[in-house]
Amino acid sequence: AGELLSPRQCFLTHCHAYGIQPIDIVQINYQNDELLHAEAVEGSQMGFEGKQVIHPRQVGVVQEVFSPSEGSIAAARDLMAAFREHQARGAGSFVFKGQMIDNPTMLQARNVLARAGLPTQIT
Structure with missing residues (x-):
């Protein structure tokens, strides 16, 4: 989702500026765990503190990435x-x-x- 990089960064900056927990955008391909994992890792590295999900099968992947080791x-x-x-x-x-x-x-x-x-x- 390279076309969304700039809006995501802008959203992230505003969240941090106003003390709002930044949650990353949803991955609509709910059956692709590898893509979801890659996006969650990228979001975590950018500074997001979580990721929206649209299907229960996505919860485990997102929790794995955003939970502290x-x-x-x-x-x-x-x-x-x-x-x-x-x-x-x-x-x-x-x-x-x-x-x-x-x-x-x-x-x-x-x-x-x-x-x-x-x-x-x-x-």
Whole structure:
């Protein structure tokens, strides 16, 4: 759907600007799991947080792509723990596994945990 790339990007930009969850467009060929998977991966990489479906058989493919992996959940938990330690010492930004960590990075970690249905509080 190359002809829809620009409108999708525009929609995505507006969603992020206004704090609206961006959901990607539907794949009408509901029997083509490979095409659906490819589009879902592309949408996820673009920044969409989900994809519309029109048939129950599409749900599993979309959930597989947009659900956080066990590895990303573990990484988010580790980062939250490190943030708590640094916060207790009064530190702001810090380096974790070679990456500079600040509030936007913590927001990404919280989003991973929220998408997995896990607690996101820093206590």
